[in-house]
Amino acid sequence: MPEPSGIDGWTCPVPLRETPTIVMGHGGGGRLSSELIEHLFLPAFRNPALEARGDAAVMEVPSGRLAFSTDAHVVRPLFFPGGSIGELAVYGTVNDLAMAGARPMHLSASFILEEGFPMGHLSAIVGRMAEAAKRAKVAIVTGDTKVVERGHGDGCYITTSGIGEVPEGRLVGPDRARAGDAVLVSGTIGDHGVAILSVREGLEFESEIVSDLAPLSDLVERLFSASVAVRAMRDPTRGGLAATLVEIAARSGVGMVLDEEAVPVRSEVRGACELLGLDPMMVANEGKLVAIVPEDQAETALAALRSLPIGREAVRIGSVVAEHPGTVVMKTSIGGRRVVSLPMGEQLPRIC
Amino acid sequence: MKYLDEFRDGAIARALADEIRQIVTKPWVVMEVCGGQTHSILRNGVDQLLPEGVELVHGPGCPVCVTPLEVIDRALAIAQKPGVIFCSFGDMLRVPGSSTDLFRVKAEGADVRIVYSPLDALTLARRDRDRQVVFFGIGFETTAPANAMAVKLASDEGLDNFSMLVSHVLVPPAIEAICRSKGNRVQGFLAAGHVCTVMGTRQYPAIAERYGVPIVVTGFEPIDLLEGIRRALVQLERGEARVENAYARVVSEEGNPAARAVLDEVFEVTDQSWRGIGRIPQSGWRLAPSYRGFDAAERFDVGAIRTVESPECRSGEVLQGLITPPECAAFGTVCTPRTPLGATMVSSEGACAAYFLNGRRKRGTNGVAAHA
Numbered sequence: 034m035p036e037p038s039g040i041d042g043w044t045c046p047v048p049l050r051e052t053p054t055i056v057m058g059h060g061g062g063g064r065l066s067s068e069l070i071e072h073l074f075l076p077a078f079r080n081p082a083l084e085a086r087g088d089a090a091v092m093e094v095p096s097g098r099l100a101f102s103t104d105a106h107v108v109r110p111l112f113f114p115g116g117s118i119g120e121l122a123v124y125g126t127v128n129d130l131a132m133a134g135a136r137p138m139h140l141s142a143s144f145i146l147e148e149g150f151p152m153g154h155l156s157a158i159v160g161r162m163a164e165a166a167k168r169a170k171v172a173i174v175t176g177d178t179k180v181v182e183r184g185h186g187d188g189c190y191i192t193t194s195g196i197g198e199v200p201e202g203r204l205v206g207p208d209r210a211r212a213g214d215a216v217l218v219s220g221t222i223g224d225h226g227v228a229i230l231s232v233r234e235g236l237e238f239e240s241e242i243v244s245d246l247a248p249l250s251d252l253v254e255r256l257f258s259a260s261v262a263v264r265a266m267r268d269p270t271r272g273g274l275a276a277t278l279v280e281i282a283a284r285s286g287v288g289m290v291l292d293e294e295a296v297p298v299r300s301e302v303r304g305a306c307e308l309l310g311l312d313p314m315m316v317a318n319e320g321k322l323v324a325i326v327p328e329d330q331a332e333t334a335l336a337a338l339r340s341l342p343i344g345r346e347a348v349r350i351g352s353v354v355a356e357h358p359g360t361v362v363m364k365t366s367i368g369g370r371r372v373v374s375l376p377m378g379e380q381l382p383r384i385c
Numbered sequence: 386m387k388y389l390d391e392f393r394d395g396a397i398a399r400a401l402a403d404e405i406r407q408i409v410t411k412p413w414v415v416m417e418v419c420g421g422q423t424h425s426i427l428r429n430g431v432d433q434l435l436p437e438g439v440e441l442v443h444g445p446g447c448p449v450c451v452t453p454l455e456v457i458d459r460a461l462a463i464a465q466k467p468g469v470i471f472c473s474f475g476d477m478l479r480v481p482g483s484s485t486d487l488f489r490v491k492a493e494g495a496d497v498r499i500v501y502s503p504l505d506a507l508t509l510a511r512r513d514r515d516r517q518v519v520f521f522g523i524g525f526e527t528t529a530p531a532n533a534m535a536v537k538l539a540s541d542e543g544l545d546n547f548s549m550l551v552s553h554v555l556v557p558p559a560i561e562a563i564c565r566s567k568g569n570r571v572q573g574f575l576a577a578g579h580v581c582t583v584m585g586t587r588q589y590p591a592i593a594e595r596y597g598v599p600i601v602v603t604g605f606e607p608i609d610l611l612e613g614i615r616r617a618l619v620q621l622e623r624g625e626a627r628v629e630n631a632y633a634r635v636v637s638e639e640g641n642p643a644a645r646a647v648l649d650e651v652f653e654v655t656d657q658s659w660r661g662i663g664r665i666p667q668s669g670w671r672l673a674p675s676y677r678g679f680d681a682a683e684r685f686d687v688g689a690i691r692t693v694e695s696p697e698c699r700s701g702e703v704l705q706g707l708i709t710p711p712e713c714a715a716f717g718t719v720c721t722p723r724t725p726l727g728a729t730m731v732s733s734e735g736a737c738a739a740y741f742l743n744g745r746r747k748r749g750t751n752g753v754a755a756h757a
Contacts (some may be wrong), residue, residue, distance in 0.1 A: 102592055105659070147463075163676055196431065205713075234499075236501065271737075294395075309501075310476075310733050319671075338513060359745070362744075365429045365430045366393045366398075366429070366607070367394075367395050367398035367399070367427070367429055367430065367431065367434065367607045367611075368392065368393050368399060368430070368433075368434065369429050369430010369431065369432075369433040369434065370430050371427065371428055371429075371430055371743040371744060372742065372743055372744020374740075374742045374743070376740075377722040377723060
């Protein structure tokens, strides 16, 4: 996928044109830093708290509980089918907040840029962040920029932190799953990890596999507005569905039994995984959620998830059981059983 | 998925399992030669469908597992040389050498790269003529043709900054070695389908006859495996010892002539050491004299290699089907994928990893009870 270039279309691009790449001065706190903020970040993220340009953003907070999360993003390549590090940085934190039952409100964004990084790429990333923030209904209210010498970074790293409001009565946590609950997933798994791998390693598959990057907060709101008493939620990012479910089982002291045939995997993702010797259960997702809900609310929860396009393919994949606490068991398509293990670090493509 | 889902069909699997139960009148030991088959068996629970007394044991068919420690230590030494870009398939990186592994030397500054094809390494060599690009050429007959082609292309192009550390192994001599070994329990073999895709089935009738063992060429999906097992058991019950091709959608008697031609040109058969098993005559490939200039072992002087093998690791016995992984005292205790003593616990095709990752911590359990 070609990386976007050029900084046309921005509100006041002229001063940035004079330095078409990031230079050390953009992180120096002087005129160049100021221009970057003035002509790139402010027009993109425009909101009163940011425009006040104080040392900290000052915001009204709701009464009750706040959720707070942070996430660093070092993805390579910066642009991939279905998204970029920009959307990833926004949705990563938004989704972490949403998984705590929170309504995401405000984000910070900290950029670590490498000297020589094209201004056009930064501009495109910031543009995508702005769009993502709009879609996720959050405001990027404060930020920071540092520049590291050429060779000391990978172009652009972004760390986002965020706070969100947890409405009264939402008690969600990885330790709350109970025997008898249903295990749901909001759609196909493995899309993001395979999309990244396909561009990072220059692998060509018959059809382009696109990341599932998406904000999950609307899905969460649908669940709660349908009065589903969600016990646990997680977005299965790194480590995939396997790591997420094993962690919930361990934290809650319960077992899980999954039905392999029910776990949704796109055929092109399955094919890519077969080829590379990867397990889709362990491949990262960026726009899917796992919800553990009481058995008698499973159908209501599925209907709520399916009412939004990103939850259209939501399915039940298994049940929480009292047996074998801390262990997730998969019933295979031929009638066998195996234990679903935590991946050991990165999955490595096999030899043959 | 076309050509895949139909080989994972639960109803067909149950029917095959029923048929197997009807065939079997006494205990049998069948070896699946390839590590990919071992993983598929445990991942899908194929063994759980078999009648009591039919035992599947794992063979030496994991290329990572059988690569000699001396070669891995040599790879580590070459990778740490200045100016070298060391390229390897992914699952070689975690395999422990005598004192470190490729991941660790990478973290310490060596330029180690994961590639998906030897041709990727060749591309790196073309792009960066000032650096020496070394490809770790390991594996069975499956990976050898592409590796041979990479050397041939490098030779044709006169790429003097490309070389290969070669440690190729051949399946048929390993099957013979198992048949001849003291204490051998294996009565029938599921031959690795992918190997036969390249080499054909021609090498096997002589072995089946000489040692009186059925050899069934078998694929990797659950239905493929059940069908391979069924055919092997039918022969065993009838007292037959033939070669059968249960993977005919992929494998022919001739194999792939183009692949074999490039193998014949670039490699020559040699005696080869197998990690944990020992030296097997005529069981490996090395570069033929006209391509020896591309041999990384000759190009890079790394001094004498002194290997130190873990005294607790019993992977050699696992690879010969003499024990199952849980029978090793270190399995799941001091030896786990996080702290592997041997390659069988690391590789994506290793039998110990297959047992550990699928929760088969004790012999004969279905995984669930064992894990809990």
